[in-house]
Amino acid sequence: MSTTWYECKVKYRKTDDIGTQKVTTEPYLVDALSYTEAESRINEEMSAYISEEFKITNIKVANYAEIHPFENADRWFKSKVSLMAYDEESGKERRSNMYILIQANDVKEAYDNTISIMKNTMGDYTIPAISESPIMDVFPYFSGEEGELEQLERFNALKGSKPELVAVGDMGESIENLIEAE
Known part of the structure; x- marks a missing residue:
């Protein structure tokens, strides 16, 4: 079975080099079987990196x-x-x-x-x-x-x-x- 990659856009508050906070949206790629699994996986992966709340704004097949x-x-x-x-x-x-x-x-x-x-x-x-x-x-x-x-x-x-x-x-x-x- 071939791999299906999903591009997930995640919106969150990011602190830049000078210490100011800015809302940013960044795309990430996850390997999943469905949109639902892609959403679950990106939530799991991003919660390890982002301590504050974040929002998944888009998921599409890459x-x-x-x-x-x-x-x-x-x-x-x-x-x-x-x-x-x-x-x-x-x-x-x-x-x-x-x-x-x-x-x-x-x-x-x-x-x-x-x-x-x-x-x-x-x-x-x-x-x-x-x-x-x-x-x-x-x-x-x-x-x-x-x-x-x-x-x-x-x-x-x-x-x-x-x-x-x-x-x-x-x-x-x-x-x-x-x-x-x-």
Whole structure:
């Protein structure tokens, strides 16, 4: 069964660096089976971080195919990956887009992380866009069962992984596509 991610917007009073309080709304991602479970999970997760009252203002299904955390990264980026396939019936090339949420420190690192994730892909692909996501944090599902303990450990191992550096020659066409997209 594939993972369904829900984007939950949480409104609460936040204290900034100078000590003033401001009401802010921030999006978070939770892995859940339904809207009801997403609401319950975000309440549980946020109550550990926010001592005052907070309000969930919106819950919607997120359109991420995959989530990839990386260590020493503090921001999330949305990578649009276009997979290319040849349609034998019409004789035309077809593109299908998927969105990957990547953790990185800047756009270049997000691009490098996307390349490292896609390196074992058999088909052709391009990366037409990478943008910073407003997502503040990601909460994967974990029930405590042993089979799921492996999944959580794998997710946490990905947070601890470091992307391999790609030689500049391997990125030529994709960098041109990124430059053209801007």
